[in-house]
Amino acid sequence: MSADQATHPDTSQIHNIGYRDYEGPRLGRGYARRSLYAQSLRGAYGLGRSARSKILPMLLFAVMCVPAALIVAIAVATKSTELSVAYTRYAVVTQAVIGLYLAAQAPQSVSVDLRYKTVPLYFSRPIERTDYVLAKYGAMVSALFILTAAPLVVLYVGALLAKMDFAHQSAGFGQGLVSVAVLSLLFGGLGLVVAALTPRRGFGVAAVIATLTITYGAVSTVQAIAWQSDAGSAVTLLGLFSPITLIDGLQTAFLGAGSSFPGGEGPSAGFGVVYLLVILALILGSYAVLMRRYRKVGL
Template identity: 35%
Template sequence: MPEPTGVIHDIGYQRYTGPRLGRRHVFGALYLHGLRTVFGLGRSAKAKIFPWLVLGIVTLVAAGVTAVRSQIGEVVMSYAQFADAMSWLVIFFVAVAAPELVSRDLQSGVLPLYFSRPLPRADYPLAKLLALGTALWLLLGGPQLVMFLGAAFTTKQGMRGVWNELLDLLPGLLYAGLWAVVFASIGLLVASLTGKRAFAAGGIVAVFLMTAPVVGTLSIMPSQTVNELAFLASPSTLVSGVGTWALGDLLEPADQGGGLPIGDFGPVYALAAVALVTTCVALLLLRYRKVAAR
């Protein structure tokens, strides 16, 4: 028999002996990567154009509102009203950001790598959802901080004026958080249904914009009860309804052109918002449980 000619070479391979960081650090890495992805950090200049353009617009609006207030000495727009006014930009921001977070991974087929140990299936969508929600909250809350700083430095009431501004700012930040949670949960769920980013973006915009005519139709029905519940039909007006009920004077009353005529159905709007977010998150987790099982 011929002698074997194979030779085993010792190339100095050593096993990894360092710390294994585990699930918490993997989740944190996914979250930070998702947050960077939303704002185009670590990516090409083209990927940074839209998110930073939107961020620049909302910041410029906040700076303009602050400048006008400092000149006339009156509140032009409250913190909560700012979140309402900028909500239309948030729709398009979500339509671009959500597909970048999840549709790209679906299209490239890298999910089996994510779902290997030690990352459970639910952690992936939850990390992406948290990243998108944080980005949306920063998008609305960051300019509110600009407005607060401008008001704090120009107040004529000293520390009492700064304290009053802070008391107005905190509900505004919470309201921005509500916008972020609702929009992020809906946007990410829609984006998770397809690996094509264009289809995902179109679907997200359709969900938010095509429900507006439904609200318009229901709001002119002869029944007052139907009119007051009509705003449940659209995610945007649903959030505004919760704000009208919860924030009161921080949003301009309906008879002065602000708020929504929701009557005594404020708690219904709050429960509907909770149910909507819960349903979207549950469906999102179910979606990725099925993807991982393939």
């Protein structure tokens, strides 16, 4: 025994402070993934957050639905047999509202976790990077689908109450749902990719807005120039370079929708396949980029 040990004998003790092993069910990755999805979806509408956080998403939701209610009211008052705005056209007409919602909520979903370095806390649980990306992507797509499908439901219910043709309205409603489902997948992926590139929420908001509005403005302008120059084929080709014109071209080619392209002529069914392939590539590419992004987020 050393002199120091003799002078200062070991007095350490082990205390039982009452901790017990967890004996409940182990819910695993699936439960964690579903919980993260539900929490992210609720957060996209401000649920479970402060009252101030609810204002913008709920306001934008109302802005999406109120015009649909007015369209129905006008149709009923004039005893019209057709809605003034087709189901497949509604999301294109209200694209600015959709873009603003995405710009506000995509950074809230992912940028905040990156900024405050809470992502490693998720990965310390029984959850993998794949689970995190799937939950966030699924929640953003679901939130966008709710935003874009709700006014279509208003239009459809109103059309049936106005005793418009059931078969025709049901077919249009179904086409509209397919269109907004594809839009939600495309916009949700692109919005999350742009937002995940920076931990700064403000930068993410500006970047998402720029991605959607600048591309649409540039493509629309060049399309108009090409149409005036009698380059009709270029108009269709240019539509591949903007998210909203991609959706416009796809539903024109396959869903019988009218086109907002100059001249009102969208892509044919043959060229519509190219639109579909580009959309699928962007959706899958967005998922791949998100997976790569979160592989770099170390523990």
